[in-house]
Amino acid sequence: MKKLLTLALALVLCLSLAACGGSKEAPAAEEKPxxxxxxxxxxxxxxxxxxxxxxxxxxxxEVCVPILAEQGIDLQVHVYGDYVVPNTAxxxxxxxxxxxxxxxxLENFNAExxxxxxxxxxxxxxxxxxxxxxxxxxxALADGASVAVPNDVTNEARALLLLESQGLIKLSADAGLDxxxxxxxxxPKNLTFTELEAAxxxxxxxxVDIAVINVNYALEAGFNPVEDALAIEDADxxxxxxxxxxxxxxxxxxxxxxxxxxxxxxxRAFIEEKYAGAVVPVF
Numbered sequence: 001m002k003k004l005l006t007l008a009l010a011l012v013l014c015l016s017l018a019a020c021g022g023s024k025e026a027p028a029a030e031e032k033p034x035x036x037x038x039x040x041x042x043x044x045x046x047x048x049x050x051x052x053x054x055x056x057x058x059x060x061x062e063v064c065v066p067i068l069a070e071q072g073i074d075l076q077v078h079v080y081g082d083y084v085v086p087n088t089a090x091x092x093x094x095x096x097x098x099x100x101x102x103x104x105x106l107e108n109f110n111a112e113x114x115x116x117x118x119x120x121x122x123x124x125x126x127x128x129x130x131x132x133x134x135x136x137x138x139x140a141l142a143d144g145a146s147v148a149v150p151n152d153v154t155n156e157a158r159a160l161l162l163l164e165s166q167g168l169i170k171l172s173a174d175a176g177l178d179x180x181x182x183x184x185x186x187x188p189k190n191l192t193f194t195e196l197e198a199a200x201x202x203x204x205x206x207x208v209d210i211a212v213i214n215v216n217y218a219l220e221a222g223f224n225p226v227e228d229a230l231a232i233e234d235a236d237x238x239x240x241x242x243x244x245x246x247x248x249x250x251x252x253x254x255x256x257x258x259x260x261x262x263x264x265x266x267x268r269a270f271i272e273e274k275y276a277g278a279v280v281p282v283f
Contacts, residue, residue, distance in 0.1 A: 045074040048254045051086035051098040054079045055219045056271070056279050057241070060123070061099060063270045064261035073254050081199060083152060084109075090246055091115045097255060099123065099262075100216075102239040104154040104177050116247040121259045122240040124271060125280045126215030128155075128162055129229030131202075135209040138166055138230050144190050148211035150198035153178055158239060159212035160184070163191075166231050215278055225278040240282050 089095040149159040157179040170186035202221035
């Protein structure tokens, strides 16, 4: 009997030790360290560098900035004050695109400089205008009156064509889009011509009788072409301002996204409201 009692006590002790040992095998479920998810990586925006004239091109591009930001594209607009560097910058890869010129200017620039630039899309027309300098109307122009015009080939020809449309001169039939004052065959008022860089023409107004000024430079000078010009190109002018890239980049997704933004209703509304006919959308 005594042996049976001793055996029973030993058995109870073993079971008690086994139970204690089992409680130490693993921590309770609630004690497990919580698993945390790795933070998702944020994609860097794609930078798109575009060269532009200050007015209206850069202003129009600024409307596209938030549109492209929604697509992960960071549009950087760089303003240039001339018509040469924006093209060489695209050719050399410093800029992805530019927006400041029309097709005749682009074609002439490529031919003269051996560049490989192409138009991606037309955006707007800027009707060129004739502005009063020392003489306040075309009818009042005296014999020998002076006229300031842009000195680059395409814009000078454009200016001469506008003067011809007003009956002030007549150009030779074969002058075309490369016309210069040497192509004038009739000049009843004996007009004299001052040829200047396009950006400088507004500055010459106090020194000449009239000047033919590109719309972007007229706007920068504080003119409203529709209200202030003595005469203006018709709205069907062939000189559409275009988005330009280096050949081979036409189908780049970011470039195509910019084309869509430039052709958006937001841009159309901005152009029509801000420029009131001085800049005309073509899309």
